[in-house]
Amino acid sequence: MARKVSLAVVLMLALSISVGFVQGQEGTPRRVGFVPPALTSPFHVAMVEGAQARADELGWELVVQAPASEGDFQAFVTTVEQLLETGVEAISINPIGTDSAITAVRAANERGIPILAHNFITPFEDEALEVASYIGYDQWGGAEALAAYTCELIAGKTGMSVEETTGKVYILLGIESIFSRRRTGGFIAGLEKNCPNVEVVGQQSAEWLRTRGQEVASVALQQNPDIDVFYGNSDEMAIGAALAAEQLGLVINEDFFAVGIDGNQPTLDLLAQGKFSATLGVDPFRMGVTVIDTMAAIFAGEEVPQILLTPSVVVTPDNLEAYLAGELWTEPVAGFPELDNDMPTVPEEEIESSS
Amino acid sequence: MKPSPLLKMQHITKRFPGVLALSDVHFDVESGEVHALLGENGAGKSTLMKILSGVYQRDAGEIIFKGRSVDFATPRQAQLAGITTIYQELNQIPYLSVTENIFLGSEIERGAFLDWRTMHRQARELLARLHLDIDPRTPIADLGVGQQQMVEVAKALHHKADLIIMDEPTSALSIREIDDLFAIIRQLKADGVALIYISHHLDEAFEISDRITVLRDGRHIVTVPTDTLDMERLITLMVGRDLSEQFPKEPAPLGAEVLRVEHLTQGKRLKDISFNLHAGEVLGVAGLIGAGRTELVRAIFGADPIDSGRILIDGVPVTIRSPQDAIRHGIALLTEDRKRQGLILGMNVRENTTLSILGGLTQGIFTDRRKESAITQDFIDSMAIKTPDQDQIVSNLSGGTQQKVVLAKWMATQPKILIFDEPTRGIDVGAKVEIYKLMNTLAKQGVAIIMVSSELPEILGMSDRVMVIREGRVTGFLNREDATQEKIITYATAGLDSPGGEPIP
Amino acid sequence: MTETTLLPASPPRRSTNFISRLLRDTGPLIVLLGLFILLWIxxxxxxxxxxxSILMMEAAAIxxxxxxxxxVILTGGIDLSVEAMVSFAxxxxxxxxxxTNQAGGQIAEGLPSILAILAAVGAxxxxxxxxxxxxxxxxxNPFIVTLGFRSILLGVALVWTRGAGINIAKDDFLNFVTSFIRIDLGALESIVGISQLRIPMPFVIAVVIYAVVWVVLRHTKFGRYTYxxxxxxxAARLSGVNVDRTKIMIYAISGLLAAISGVLVMGRLQSGAYQNGTNMTLISVxxxxxxxxxLSGGIGGIWGxxxxxxxxxxxxQGLVYLNVPSNAKEIxxxxxxxxxxxxxxxRRGEVKWLRFGRRSSPT
Structure with missing residues (x-):
């Protein structure tokens, strides 16, 4: 009995402290939700850190909840619904199982709570759904830019001009999804545009994993010992490929190159040490900050763009420091939706007119 | 003119590979009669009843039921014709309700759905007929064993049984429950239902039956009205054969006391058991199935924990918490179920033989294969184990040979005390005699032997002394010269020490 | 009451016994050779x-x-925690x-790898x-316990790494562990067109482990108890086998070997990440x-x-060599x-309707 009482006292104390803390901020503290597909990759962890940092500055309470694994779409929907139930004033989600997330969006709409999507700019097909803003980077465009840089790397190795150079590229695919399709499509389009004589000699799934990247690349090198570039839909797979090639006696950035998408810290460190060639940096930390800023704009009654495009840059050993310092970050702009249509996200004519 | 009986079985013969289980057996049952079917284990009672209920097919003979010649291919057919068997092991599904169990396989449906209302109502009517105050929605698991049995009777009534076979119905019941059961049996009788009653409890047969049929060795011995028999006469009818040839007992000189068990108690299964055992002695342990014999030897062997009491070996108190402890103290146990508890069937003769002594056969960290082979070969030769070689997988061997392998395993541990639980179950006669001879040899070498057996001739033939157990208690000791089947059965059933038995709480 | 003992009519002939045993023991080997030849063609x-060399490399850790x-399976159990153990170790x-547990590249500021590896394997x-x-x-039930530990270990790995892989730099010991043993092919060079066969050290380690396991299963008390x-x-318990101790040892061995594998995977990827063991439980079973x-235990062996x-x-690998579309691989x-x-x-004749000529008819 005595124990029960003391427990209750502790609980009440804890409650009063936390209430005091929240109320200590000026005005009413905002309570907002943030739902990554899972917290099993540094990418999402970084995004949460960015959002958290901004929320702290604003004195908001940020509630982060995620399913245990990325593939668990059902848990994703449940998580969103639970957050809505506990009372948040706005919520941002990163849906990866697009159709299953519709239920979650509908639940938010029914409650009239603004819902945002982050790291995701493919609008739901259901017109009745209202998403306040889709925030993310253009995967196709980013992959295309990475391909352009890849062409330069190959040209540097062969000594030919970028337009004329020949070479062999091997692509490590993620598990089949809109993400892997956009990143692959954009990269191939970029190669064709910049160095049409470079050949894609193979594409195989490495399931987003470093181990599988290594296994697949080992075999790929048996078939084509003279592969010039391993491109991974994610950095991890490309790192695996680089390790496989090194084990077969090849030297990175001399005999071959490894490029990928994500720009996570482990990749950036390898880049600094000359163990990787280039990555597409999308600065997940600042993407997280953008999410909170957008929420703030919505609370303030401002108009926010339906699609908010965050920048992506090709990070190489040369611009790594600038990237880390945030110097390469540009303000998010209103953009175009990314559709699963094997076409560039930003229509060609738009690029031409803007340049 | 006497009306023709409800059931008439004539010239029934049944042969199993190597065994003539039933030979020209006659048996009949009148309506409204309770007919006790008695005999020793293996006399053919169960076989006869399985033929009647469609489990087995007869090789010869005729069954006439309700005036028609019948031939049941399955138990279901027998049930539909009006013959229901209530087995010793109840065939009930514990987490289904009383109603569901009664109607299992004959559910009443309305359209695609179960008609619960009708089924519950009918179940309630059946229970009421048996004066049972049970809610038909109760899960079977929540009922006591006695009530479960009553539900089984209700199920028989539901199937409109004219003839109910009860196989050892009282083995799990308390005295109270037995009284209830008898009341129901009498009521069924009054309703014109006939019952065949199989039991080892002869006193029950006297109490409830109208007529008694005795089978022995698959033959019909006698069918008489119950009141013309007394216990002694009945037992003589049930046994009665010359055993001297079958049991080549050679008395060994008794040595010092090696085992003393004092006040051994284990829950409700074993109550205050005390006895001693000398080197070279064979102590037979007799009693009914479920009396606690196997529990006793398992407890001594450390396979099950005991609540109180102590065990002394060579006069020194010992603690036995596991079979390893027992083995260390020189005790070995040949379990009653060879295949499930004695052998690793997928392993070969050598691996089984040395399983209990591997620790002693290890040099450094490796097992000494050569020594292992040598020891195994010694046993194969000395015990005449019929196997092509040591690498033979034991599941390919005959029952008698398997039992020898188990015995070899235990002899390899060089035990001081060797416990046999049903040493010759499922073994043909020739192999039995070989096992008995090995027992003689061991006794002469000074090994003390405890032999649990359900076969009275074996107990009488091989024991120097017999200990009888009933309901977890020792009810008597008999010396070899005093022991008779009659005395053992009396101790094991009616009981001289406490007539009428005690209620099991 | 009527236990019928099946006496073999005559002792089985040695020759048929030998052939069926050979078939049983080498069945999987024949499948492997068939696949090898098929892929070769x-x-x-x-x-x-x-x-x-690549095949050996890929086979080593798993x-x-x-x-x-x-x-574990020989004792009739199952260990679902192995893939988590690979990641965790x-x-x-x-x-x-x-x-440090900060995600970062190529750091080696902590313990010498040999000590770290001993600690991980010991854990x-x-x-x-x-x-x-x-x-x-x-x-x-082991199914439940190991399933629970699978979650726990993955969770700990995730919490400690915060989802990122911990990149490490290899020191001499790790370099040795992930190196290749080169065997000069000499005269064979003209045939195979390569002068050296490179045998990955992890595979050598794996083969040594298999040899040790074989000896343990075959020639020690513990191995016999496992079967x-x-x-x-x-029956084992009643024969005086210390069943509990044997089982505890079994699961300890499984954890130990999974941890060794985990260290090898980590060394090869130069990264300790919670995804390192993905799919290994299923593949190992x-x-x-x-x-x-x-799966019921008691029968089998290590070389199989x-x-x-x-x-x-x-x-x-064959599917990659043959450029089979990725998504069809699972199938x-x-x-x-x-x-x-x-x-x-x-092959073992356990399927009744596939055994010819011995159809029993209902009587």
């Missing part, structure tokens, strides 16, 4: 000693996990070597032992079963498991697993 790229799994070793054995204690002490336990636990060990591992790996691998086991069951 279909894919020119496969016909080099290096592809053999092979070591499967060796531990063989022990890799993460532990990586954090100790890096001296693996210890955690396996704890699982064994729970399984035997509380009499909980006895799987064959008939009750499949390899054990393909290798002829019965190695063959099982190689079968799965050669199928996976092929699943089908191979089911077929290999089905073949085994049929």
């Amino acid at each position: 279909l894919s020119p790229a496969f016909r080099s000693p290096t592809s053999l 092979g070591i996990v499967a060796a531990g799994q063989t022990f 890799g993460v532990v070793a990586a954090i100790l070597i890096a001296g 693996g054995g210890l955690i396996g032992m704890v699982q064994g204690f729970i399984i035997t002490g509380l009499k909980i 006895a336990l799987g064959g008939n636990e009750t 499949a390899a054990v079963v393909i290798g002829g060990t019965a 498991t190695l063959v099982g591992v190689l079968i799965i790996r050669i199928v996976e 092929v691998i699943g089908a191979i697993i089911v077929m290999a086991v089905a073949l085994d069951v049929v």
Whole structure:
């Protein structure tokens, strides 16, 4: 009995402290939700850190909840619904199982709570759904830019001009999804545009994993010992490929190159040490900050763009420091939706007119 | 003119590979009669009843039921014709309700759905007929064993049984429950239902039956009205054969006391058991199935924990918490179920033989294969184990040979005390005699032997002394010269020490 | 009452016995050889000693996990925690070597790798032992206990790494562990067109482990008890076998071997990440079963498991060599697993309707 009482006292104390803390901020503290597909990759962890940092500055309470694994779409929907139930004033989600997330969006709409999507700019097909803003980077465009840089790397190795150079590229695919399709499509389009004589000699799934990247690349090198570039839909797979090639006696950035998408810290460190060639940096930390800023704009009654495009840059050993310092970050702009249509996200004519 | 009986079985013969289980057996049952079917284990009672209920097919003979010649291919057919068997092991599904169990396989449906209302109502009517105050929605698991049995009777009534076979119905019941059961049996009788009653409890047969049929060795011995028999006469009818040839007992000189068990108690299964055992002695342990014999030897062997009491070996108190402890103290146990508890069937003769002594056969960290082979070969030769070689997988061997392998395993541990639980179950006669001879040899070498057996001739033939157990208690000791089947059965059933038995709480 | 003992009409003839035993023991090996030859014919790229080297490399880590799994399955249990243990041990070793749990590249400021590896492997054995204690002490089904530990270990790995891989720099010891042994082919060079065969050190380690396991299973008391336990636990207990201690040891071995594998994977990827062990549980169980060990326990052996591992790996690699579309891979691998086991069951004559000429008719 005595124990029960003391427990209750502790609980009440804890409650009063936390209430005091929240109320200590000026005005009413905002309570907002943030739902990554899972917290099993540094990418999402970084995004949460960015959002958290901004929320702290604003004195908001940020509630982060995620399913245990990325593939668990059902848990994703449940998580969103639970957050809505506990009372948040706005919520941002990163849906990866697009159709299953519709239920979650509908639940938010029914409650009239603004819902945002982050790291995701493919609008739901259901017109009745209202998403306040889709925030993310253009995967196709980013992959295309990475391909352009890849062409330069190959040209540097062969000594030919970028337009004329020949070479062999091997692509490590993620598990089949809109993400892997956009990143692959954009990269191939970029190669064709910049160095049409470079050949894609193979594409195989490495399931987003470093181990599988290594296994697949080992075999790929048996078939084509003279592969010039391993491109991974994610950095991890490309790192695996680089390790496989090194084990077969090849030297990175001399005999071959490894490029990928994500720009996570482990990749950036390898880049600094000359163990990787280039990555597409999308600065997940600042993407997280953008999410909170957008929420703030919505609370303030401002108009926010339906699609908010965050920048992506090709990070190489040369611009790594600038990237880390945030110097390469540009303000998010209103953009175009990314559709699963094997076409560039930003229509060609738009690029031409803007340049 | 006497009306023709409800059931008439004539010239029934049944042969199993190597065994003539039933030979020209006659048996009949009148309506409204309770007919006790008695005999020793293996006399053919169960076989006869399985033929009647469609489990087995007869090789010869005729069954006439309700005036028609019948031939049941399955138990279901027998049930539909009006013959229901209530087995010793109840065939009930514990987490289904009383109603569901009664109607299992004959559910009443309305359209695609179960008609619960009708089924519950009918179940309630059946229970009421048996004066049972049970809610038909109760899960079977929540009922006591006695009530479960009553539900089984209700199920028989539901199937409109004219003839109910009860196989050892009282083995799990308390005295109270037995009284209830008898009341129901009498009521069924009054309703014109006939019952065949199989039991080892002869006193029950006297109490409830109208007529008694005795089978022995698959033959019909006698069918008489119950009141013309007394216990002694009945037992003589049930046994009665010359055993001297079958049991080549050679008395060994008794040595010092090696085992003393004092006040051994284990829950409700074993109550205050005390006895001693000398080197070279064979102590037979007799009693009914479920009396606690196997529990006793398992407890001594450390396979099950005991609540109180102590065990002394060579006069020194010992603690036995596991079979390893027992083995260390020189005790070995040949379990009653060879295949499930004695052998690793997928392993070969050598691996089984040395399983209990591997620790002693290890040099450094490796097992000494050569020594292992040598020891195994010694046993194969000395015990005449019929196997092509040591690498033979034991599941390919005959029952008698398997039992020898188990015995070899235990002899390899060089035990001081060797416990046999049903040493010759499922073994043909020739192999039995070989096992008995090995027992003689061991006794002469000074090994003390405890032999649990359900076969009275074996107990009488091989024991120097017999200990009888009933309901977890020792009810008597008999010396070899005093022991008779009659005395053992009396101790094991009616009981001289406490007539009428005690209620099991 | 009427126990019928099946006496063989005559002792089985040695010759048929020998042939059927050979078939039983070498069935998976024949499948492996068949796949090898098929791939040799279909894919020119496969016909080099290096592809053999790659096959060995890929088989090593999962092979070591499967060796531990063989022990567990021989006793009739299962260890679902192995893939989590691979990840966990890799993460532990990586954090100790890096001296930090911050995601970062190529750090080696912590312990020398040999100490870190010993710690990780020791932890693996210890955690396996704890699982064994729970399984035997509380009499909980191993399926449940190891499933629980799978979650726990993955969760710990995730919390410690925050989802990122811990990159490490290899020191001499790790370099040695992940190196190749080069064998000069000499005169064979003209035939195979390459002067050296490179045998990956992890594969050498795996083969050494298999040899040790074989000796343990075959020539020690503990090995015999392992089979006895799987064959008939009750009988083993009543024969004086310390069943609980044996089981605890078994799960400790499985944890230890999974941890060794985890360290090798980590060394190879130069990263301790929670994804390192992905799919290894399933593959290890499949390899054990393909290798002829019965899931019910008591029957089987260690070399079959190695063959099982190689079968799965050669199928996976073959699909890459043959440029089979990625998404179809799962289908092929699943089908191979089911077929290999089905073949085994049929070969042992356990499927009644597939046994010819002995159809029993109802009487």
